[in-house]
Each structure stands twice: as C-alpha cells, then as structure tokens.
Amino acid sequence: METRARLAARVAEIAPFHVMEVQTAARALEAAGRSIVHMEIGEPDFPTPAPVIDAAQRAIAAGGVYYTSALGLPELRAAIAAHYATHYGVPVAPERVIVTAGSSAALLLVMALLVNRDERILLADPGYPCTRHFVRVLEGEPYAIPVSADSGYQLTAQLIEQNWSPSSRGVLVASPSNPTGTTVPRAEMARIAHTVRALGGQLIVDEIYLGLTYDGEPVSALAFDDDAFIVSSFSKYFNMTGWRLGWIVAPERHVRDLEKLAQNLYISPPTPSQRAALACFLPETLAIVEERRLAFRARRDFLVPALRELGFGIPVMPSGGFFVYADITKFSDDSERFCREVLEGAGVALTPGIDFGRHRAADHVRFSYTIGEPQLAEAIARLRAFLRR
Ligand SMILES: Cc1ncc(COP(=O)(O)O)c(C=O)c1O
Numbered sequence: 001m002e003t004r005a006r007l008a009a010r011v012a013e014i015a016p017f018h019v020m021e022v023q024t025a026a027r028a029l030e031a032a033g034r035s036i037v038h039m040e041i042g043e044p045d046f047p048t049p050a051p052v053i054d055a056a057q058r059a060i061a062a063g064g065v066y067y068t069s070a071l072g073l074p075e076l077r078a079a080i081a082a083h084y085a086t087h088y089g090v091p092v093a094p095e096r097v098i099v100t101a102g103s104s105a106a107l108l109l110v111m112a113l114l115v116n117r118d119e120r121i122l123l124a125d126p127g128y129p130c131t132r133h134f135v136r137v138l139e140g141e142p143y144a145i146p147v148s149a150d151s152g153y154q155l156t157a158q159l160i161e162q163n164w165s166p167s168s169r170g171v172l173v174a175s176p177s178n179p180t181g182t183t184v185p186r187a188e189m190a191r192i193a194h195t196v197r198a199l200g201g202q203l204i205v206d207e208i209y210l211g212l213t214y215d216g217e218p219v220s221a222l223a224f225d226d227d228a229f230i231v232s233s234f235s236k237y238f239n240m241t242g243w244r245l246g247w248i249v250a251p252e253r254h255v256r257d258l259e260k261l262a263q264n265l266y267i268s269p270p271t272p273s274q275r276a277a278l279a280c281f282l283p284e285t286l287a288i289v290e291e292r293r294l295a296f297r298a299r300r301d302f303l304v305p306a307l308r309e310l311g312f313g314i315p316v317m318p319s320g321g322f323f324v325y326a327d328i329t330k331f332s333d334d335s336e337r338f339c340r341e342v343l344e345g346a347g348v349a350l351t352p353g354i355d356f357g358r359h360r361a362a363d364h365v366r367f368s369y370t371i372g373e374p375q376l377a378e379a380i381a382r383l384r385a386f387l388r389r
Helices: 018-031 050-061 074-088 102-114 129-137 157-163 186-198 252-266 271-281 283-310 335-346 373-388
Strands: 097-100 120-125 141-146 168-174 202-206 229-233 246-249 323-327 364-368
Touching: 018 335, 050 271, 050 283, 074 097, 074 246, 074 271, 097 102, 097 252, 102 129, 102 202, 102 229, 102 246, 102 252, 120 129, 129 141, 141 157, 157 186, 168 186, 186 202, 271 283, 283 323, 283 373, 335 364, 335 373
Parallel strands: 120 141, 120 168, 168 202, 202 229
Antiparallel strands: 097 246, 229 246, 323 364
C-alpha cells in the first residue's frame, strides 16, 4: 500500500496562479498553430539593459560569484540609498538598505520579522496574491479588505481604521498596485502612515512599480513615514525579473534581525546579479529605462481608451506598472470562463480576477501591456471582432 506523507495544512490554503494555467493553455494553442496575443504576462517585454548584462559578464569572468553579506554588497546598498535621494528626494542611509533575492524575499523577510501566529496583516483585495500567501506560510492571517473604484482600488486610512482589531499587526499597501495599476495619492498615503502609527501598527509599502509612474512625479512612502518598511525590486523598472534581486529599506533598528533571517533563509542575494545591478544606476542605463517608461505610458494611453470603447469598465485610470484591471460585467459574470472563451475565440490571453482575491473577482480581468503597440492594436481588433459575435 502506498504511504503518503501528511502535508502541512497551510499548503492547501495556498492557491496556484491561474495565470500559469492561462499561459499553459495559450502555449498549447500556439503549438497547434494558433497565433496568440499575450496580455497575461506580468513582466516587462524589454530585455535587461545592455550595460547591466555587460557588468554581469565582466563580474562573472572576474570570478565574482561567491556569497556576499546577507545584507548585500555595500556598494550596491549605497547605490540604492543614493537613488532614493536623487530620484525620490528622500535621504536614506545605506545601512538601512537590505538587498534581497527579489522583492519576493523582501516581503517574506518583513513578514517573518513582524507576524506571529494568528496575527493579522491588512491588505487590499484585489491585490498581488503572493503577499497574502507569505503571511499564511508564517501562520499569520492575511486580512483582505475589499476595495473598489471609489478608493482607486487602494486601502484608505478610513478602511484601515474600520478594519483594525487587537490582532492586527500591520498594513501592506502596494502602490502602484498589481493588478489595478493605481497609486495611493500623496495626501492619502500621509493619512495612512499617520493612522497606522496611531494604531500602533507597522506600515509595509510595496513600491516595486514606483519607477513606472506615468502621471506626475513618483513619491515614495518614505516621504511620509521614515519608519515604514519599503519593499522594492530590480525586476520591473530595471527589466531584471529573472535575476532575482530586490531590496528593503527598513528602520535601522530592525536591520540586524532582518540580516539574521536572510542569513538563515537564503544566505545572500545572488552575487552576479548584485554586481550587474550596480550598472543600473549608470546614466546610460537610467536613460534606457526612462525611454522604456515612456513607451509603457504610450501603451497605456492607447490601451485604456480602446478597451473602454469596447465596453470594458475602467473607472480609474491606472497610473503606474503595466496592468489594466477591467470590469467585464457587460460581457460575463464569470471571469475564468470569459478568459477561456477570449483565449480560444479571439486568441488573446488575459488573467482572470480570481488570481487577485475574492472581491468581485468573477467580474474582472487583468490586461498586461507588456507587448508593443502593434500587438496591442491587434488585440483590440481581435477583441472587437470577438465581442461583436
Ligand atoms: C506587487 C508585486 N510585488 C512583488 C512582486 C515580486 O516580484 P520580484 O520578486 O520579482 O521582485 C510582484 C511580481 O509580479 C508584484 O507584482
């Protein structure tokens, strides 16, 4: 008789990415000869900037492949800190920067630092799913607060206050957000910081898409709360998803404990990636990624009006990242089925809302504009023909 190990209960509570299933179905159709426009993918289509690749190759050739400090290379920590001063106008001491294996590891470290069993982290629904799963893995309770277009699909100070309880430990805000691409306005972020502090909680802000801001100047939450944990990444703005490199800006008194956790969980962030990332802050690399930011903005400016014209509900203009979160109630009340039908009928791959939470998830889909404008135009033409049937 087959004996099977009993698995920890938490495993059953971690949902798979439905977008991966969409991708598998899309690839199967492609293998059968169909042409598919991919709007399900959550990473930039642009290659890693050439100066970064060159720096990596030089570093590897020179033998720079050994473990670093768990906190990261001192020169990279200093470069990230300087970027906050030059780009966001906030001074950050290099000692507060912890380089991590992607912002994924950054989120995991911060949650491991803060969350005891059954303690709550408040977060928005819809939101990036891994964050709530990290809390769950640590036996905490991700407390999802439904958000709607009224608040730009973001938490507000009022929502935080209304949902706070004695077991609440902190609040996670992602701005700009995945899947909605919306940003917490400055004044609201200041109120959120004030409220969380007054409640005795800890604010964590996921700013992985902050570099990809399209309307106005990007503002880091550090401008309002020097005591917040800021999580960010080289993945999106610097087009380095597979290099697995991110960072935390932490209050200085917590750095030692975060270092301890990083040492134990993964020893150090990837060394060749860190040496490569030093080239991110060269003027020539910044010029490349700035040009790409403008290309993303142009894509957004094409896509959003075109989708609205087709009947998709986009009540809030997304202001960052590369996602559009669209209401499909004009066409369907089942986003999973809608995505399947659009994939098969129109050859356009989308992500169903169920990947991002429960709140009105069946009424929404996410479009990624990680494809060029000719492909976006092709997607719109296909959707128009499909929806007309
Ligand atoms: C909001 C958000 N946070 C964090 C991540 C994790 O990214 P990485 O680990 O590549 O930095 C993602 C990836 O899509 C994301 O969308």
